[in-house]
Amino acid sequence: METSATSTSPTVLEIRGLTKFFGGLAAVRNFDLTLKHGELVGLIGPNGAGKTTVFNMITGLYVPTSGEIFFNGTNIVGLEPHEITRMGIARTFQNIRLFPNLTVLDNVRIAYHPHCGYTLSDGLLRTSRFNIKEKELTEQALDFLSIFQLDRIYNETAKNLPYGEQRRVEIARALACNPKLLLLDEPAAGMNPREIIELMDLIHFIRERFNLTILLIEHQMRVVMGICEWITVMDFGQVIARGTPKEIQENPLVIEAYLGKGVTHAA
Amino acid sequence: MELGFLLGSLVKIIAIIAYLYGLMWLLARPSIWIKIAGLVGAFGIVQLALTDINGFRLLNNFDSGLLFQASAMTMVALGLNLIYGFNGQFSLGQWGFYGIGAYAAADITYRWINGDARGLLVLGLGALIGTLTLLGINKWLQRFRGIPVLSSFTLYLIGALITGAAAVYLGNQLNPLLTPLLGSVAEPGPLNSPVAQQVIYFLAVILAGIFAAQISFLFGLPVLTLGSDYFGIATLGFTIVVNTLMINSDTILPFPEMKGGRGMIGIPKLTTWFSAFFFMMAVIIIMRNLVHSSTGRSIVAVREDEIAAKAMGIDVAGAKLMSFVVGSFFAGIGGAVYAHYIGFLSPGTFNFLAGFNPLIIVVFGGLGSMTGTIAASFGWIFFLEGMLRVLLSQMGTEAPTWRFVLYPITLLLLMLIRPQGLFGSIEWGFLKGPEFITAPRQQPEPAHKSAI
Known part of the structure; x- marks a missing residue:
């Protein structure tokens, strides 16, 4: 090894x-x-x-x-x-703790919050920075999901996924914390x-x-x-x-x- | 007659829902000009319906009253949906903030038309230095690690009290400069022209929102650390305290013009369809932009799982406080618009039992659905206050009481048939989040073949 x-x-x-x-x-x-x-x-x-x-x-x-x-x-x-x-430091949980009612994509995008690259006022005023960063962040999240073979189901609600996929989403989410x-x-x-x-x-x-x-x-x-x-x-x-x-x-x-x-x- | 009225009311309710749908659809178009045209058109259509043309008005005074009430209710209920539906904090305090906003704004304009600028000056200065002080303390506290909530709360409270006293002092000092320009009710000064009054009214609405937000910040800081049920009880207590203060506003509080339990009369009726529409759309747009941003996602994450949210780097306490403060800001604005429509404020309106109305609307429309809240606010006012009240009163003097039997039954049926609320999590056009995934994604090369 x-x-x-x-x-x-x-x-x-x-x-x-x-x-x-x-x-x-x-x-x-x-x-x-x-x-x-x-x-x-x-x-x-x-x-x-x-x-x-x-x-x-x-x-x-x-x-x-x-x-x-x-x-x-x-x-x-x-x-x-x-x-x-x-x-x-990022972690996963013993009994999976996804955000159950959100989509797989949003589960991962939430992890980007601390380093999303725009401020609240950008979000409220919908500045061009918001649009650029949000698009970038969504692309990145989808790339992450594709690594875990989850990009096809990005729009599924997390709680409806089978167990193994939920585990993978949780690991993807933890990795998105950088x-x-x-x-x-x-x-x-x-x-x-x-x-x-x-x-x-x-x-x-x-x-x-x-x-x-x-x-x-x-x-x-x-x-x-x-x-x-x-x-x-x-x-x-x-x-x-x-x-x-x-x-x-x-x-x-x-x-x-x-x-x-x-x-x-x-x- | 009764049948005609029934049909007319139903047509009105359907027309309003279609109107809202169309507006949201237009606002979702990519071109900025279509958006602006949509807003102007939506305002214009109703304004036209409210205008007297050759003695004919499509919407009478009763209808326009309902319209103003519904827009005020939309603001309050959207705020509550942010707190309860999106952030998951069961709050019964929304009605208290609604009342605070109503009384604060009413006090500003009432004093203004009576030649006293202190209301505006004190609240304006308080909003300015108070907010700066709170933000300053917040910035300063971030340098320390592990401060107990109650210690930081004490600091905030002291800061707020000092700035409040300073605002009152400065307001009293500056007042004589303005009073000559205000004139009196009999002889209005230059600052009391109709246009100036509208400007003051707009300022008063915004200041009332800020004042409610400041109070909610101070109240929410210690109370939001409680679990959800306890938080609900504490906020119920808040509404009751606010109501009690209103009843005794002329005795234990130094506001003789509020006249305590007898109710505050003589508030200028400055709410027009323009202001109601303006503030309602402002609240809707702010809310939508907040919810569909990274901050909004963090607010929803807190509702879904607090511990997981913490592990994802989300400041859970901060997200809760943010949604509570913004929600209360909306409630304050809604209250201010309501006060200047009705022209009379009675503490009975802000009784905690009436405080369940926005809660019912939010649950009825669907927790976490802005569309549901807006549609339910309009539907609720037009159905309950409009249609049923008039219909039932034709059946006998006591019959309107049946409203409160009929609508709980409706609610019960809805909860049995559709527990997620009328709209579930459906959003219309504009209220949907921006879609950043345009093309269907190609299945990319698996980055690690071995793992499959």
């Missing part, structure tokens, strides 16, 4: 001592993670391990109890979610084996095409093992193992977390 990341690549994301308490429950405790430019890293763990909580803290939906998150050298703890997105770091939350959830293989190819493709760093939460071992270069394993809010897919597969702690005590060499 060709790897674009080397040890000399700049650090994109650095998380230090991230902790989140919900009442007395530690959802995430002392979480550390470093992502270098161009890496594709997996974050795995059993249900309730705190993976999505980490995502929510990176994207600003939750404010961490303690700890620091540096994105390209800037501490982003305490910023509003939209400010973090505008800095270049991110440097893409967070994918269980992109393979609910997909059949064939769709999973397609998805793995797609993730590889977008990383190369858009020069992205990707952090991926996944439940299905097959996906993470197949495409990730590094894997971090969480259980009960804590990191229990890090390493290459091969190292992780053989790690007794990971096997225990997934399959319970007393089972060895099960994976």
Whole structure:
């Protein structure tokens, strides 16, 4: 597998001592993670391990109890979610969150809002800048959709699409935010084996095409093992193992977390 | 007689819907001259129908009254559709802002014709420095990270109170300069000529809208952080507070000319078809251009999914506040136009129960459909206030009360048969968004064959 990341690549994301308490429950405790430019890293763990909580803290939906998150050298703890997105972190959601009653095209065009290139007064007065930029933006959105083979259905209402297409729209929408770091939350959830293989190819493709760093939460071992270069394993809010897919597969702690005590060499 | 009236009313309602459709169709033509001709023609046709030609008028005073009411209602309901239909915030406060706009504009013109320029000066200065102050505070606060809403609200409130006091002081200082030019009711000065009065009236309408928008900004800032249901309750409370202040405007508020619960009389009837049409079209055009822009899409995204909107880089709090303020601005303008048509303002008109009218219109026409709101506003006024009121009153003195039995039944049936509202999300001509995809797209080369 060709790897674009080397040890000399700049650090994109650095998380230090991230902790989140919900009442007395530690959802995430002392979480550390470093992502270098161009890496594709997996974050795995059993249900309730705190993976999505980490995502929510990176994207600003939750404010961490303690700890620091540096994105390209800037501490982003305490910023509003939209400010973090505008800095270049985009995400998808575990249970797809499209704008259900809008068309596929509008779903993607909304992501252009922070960098649409015209102001509200241009929009109200319908200046030529509005027309030019809006046309440009629509073309770009359609190009994006064509990458994902969605341009034929640009005028469909998002909620009427089949599951696999909704996933693709969500990834297209996240990429339209123009991110440097893409967070994918269980992109393979609910997909059949064939769709999973397609998805793995797609993730590889977008990383190369858009020069992205990707952090991926996944439940299905097959996906993470197949495409990730590094894997971090969480259980009960804590990191229990890090390493290459091969190292992780053989790690007794990971096997225990997934399959319970007393089972060895099960994976 | 009754049959003739019934038929006449139905023809009128159909004619108005066709009129609106034609206007929207003309405005959607690409040529700017056709658009202008469409606007002038649409204004002219009605103006002609309202003009007395050889003792014959197509539309009588009763009809023209309905027309003015319908255009005022269109503005209020469009504002509410922006807040509720497009942004998804269930608001019952629209009627309060309507009332604020009505009383504010009425106060300006009432004082003006009675030789007192303070209404215009204070509200004008307040609109100017108040807006600048609020924007300045907003700019300044953007430099900080993670400020609690209530702290920023306190700052805005202090800023608004200081600028309000400054506006009142300056207005009182500048007033003597203008009073000699105003004259009195008996002897109108040069600034009270009919033309000057129309100019002041236009200014008053716009200032009333700005005043309502400023209040909605201060009110919306803390309240919009609440969830939708709580927001609904809070805005209902707002309408009730505004109504209570109106009832006591001569005792707890220093406005003796508003005469509290007895109602404000003597407001100059300055609304003409020109002004009603002008402001209604302005609201429609602003609304349409706002909705079909990137900002409009972000407003709709907030309705669809707040969390996803945040993750797409949309300032959710800002989008909510924007639609609330713009919606209230429309309500204020609508109220001002209404006040100068009716010439008499009673707090009873702004009772919170009547506040459900725009809500019903918006739901009836279709949430998120501008066409539906406009058509429903006209249809509602002409059907309920026009046709039914007259028809039923011929059947007995108490019969008009049946209106409020008949129209809930209509509403009930509509909700059962067509829950998305009369127009669903259909938009006519001009109200549709600009189409940027002209040619059918060629199926492009798949960029990554491996992924399929």
